[in-house]
Amino acid sequence: MLQVLNASWALLLGMTLLMVGNGLQSSLLGVRGSAAGFSAFEMSVIMSSYFAGFLAASRMTPGMIRRVGHVRVFAALGSFISAVLILFPALQNPIAWIAGRAILGFCFCGVYVTAESWLNNSASNETRGQALSLYMIVQMAGIIAAQALLLVPDPSGFLLFVIPSVLVSIAFAPILLSISPTPAFEATKPMNLRQLFKTSPLGCVGLFLLGGVFAAQFGMSAVYGTAAGLSLQQISMFVSAFYVGALVLQYPLGWMSDRTDRRRLIAFVAGWGGAAALLAVFMAEHFLVLLGAAFLIGGCSNPLYSLLIAYTNDFLDPEDMASASAGLLFINGLGAIAGPMIIGYGMGVVGPSGFFILIAVLLLSMMGYAFYRMTQRAAPSVQDTGAYTPLTPSATPVAMEYAQEFAIEAAQDDQDAA
Secondary structure, three states, X not given: OHHHHHHHHHHHHHHHHHHHHHHHHHHHXXXXXXXXXXXXXHHHHHHHHHHHHHHHHHHHHHHHHHHHOHHHHHHHHHHXXXXXXXXXXXXXXXXXXXXXXXXXXXXXXXXXXXXXHHHHHHOXXXXXXXXXXXXXXXXXXXXHHXXXXXXXXXXXXXXXXXXXXXXXXXXXXXXXXXXXXXXXXXXXXOOOHHHHHHHOHHHHHHHHHXXXXXXXHHHHHHHHHHHOOOOHHHHHHHHHHHHHHHHHHHHHXXXXXXXXXXHHHHHHHHHHHHHHHHHHHHOOOOHHHHHHHHHHHXXXXXXXXXXXXXXXXXXXXXHHHHHHHHHHXXXXXXXXHHHHHXXXXXXXXXXXXXXXXHHHHHHHHXXXXXXXXXXXXXXXXXXXXXXXXXXXXXXXXXXXXXXXXXXXXXXXXXXXXX
């Protein structure tokens, strides 16, 4: 671990600042949009546009890097992020915010792709798993820290938009001053979606449903808090609880996934998250219940992402794992785009409880489908399953292929040992 920190401390520091800026702008827009009079559905489209931009960048950024190089892409996209962040309070219009969020999604994804390719280049086969774990911890810690900044007094209405802009600008300094460009990478040709679904129906359906759940946490949790009448301090704690749960439960569930039938674990974890969401629907007046529900939902949904990828890999040959990653990412991205809009519509119809109702429907549907798939074919033996690699649902193609490389190496080691 110390070896990874020594080699990548500047990159990890920069990514922490980036995640603080990204986490703050998402929650801040949720609070300020409601105060500006935007409806729940308008806010859902604004939040959803981030994931549309993110998905577009996941396809386009590798080509941009091959044409002009890592440094130019990194600096250009970072400049756009800083500029857009300080434009939000000046453009109090839903259309402008939709466009701004789409640009942010595109730029943040491009920045992540570039940073992750540097991280991948600096890691060895022996340290790849540790580097992935540290990267995930940095992402979660940055988002959690961002929620505390919501409480900074902002009498002018601009300060909280300036803070993430400054943080993002500062984040590039340690990265660009300490890392040399890496060779342009070649994107792996994606596996046909029909073939991918045939290989792992549960992996595909689960990742689509999970995209909606994660997008609800990242995009709509502050919107829910505002609609439910929570104070700014309570909204900060509520949003943080999702990511604290993800940090705390990621590794225990990962340990379990390597020792049991993954379909059964997927079903039970999704069931726990769905039950927590239902509890929040019926006991929303108790803030501690909301915190506990957010902790469990975040603690279940984030590890589910890695669980579903690991389960899909169990049915793939090592040489097919990297090509499957692009398809899995695309399916998850479609769910992330649709999720906030459905939640926004639901909140407009039934009120704030629509937030938790949809999360419950998505997670319980995943649980039901996992139990159904258990009746369709036998599970691979625990000895034949691949390695669990921690990832967040905001993973880019580089992080996904990075994790797949780790899984491929582990699978090949197991074959050599056998």
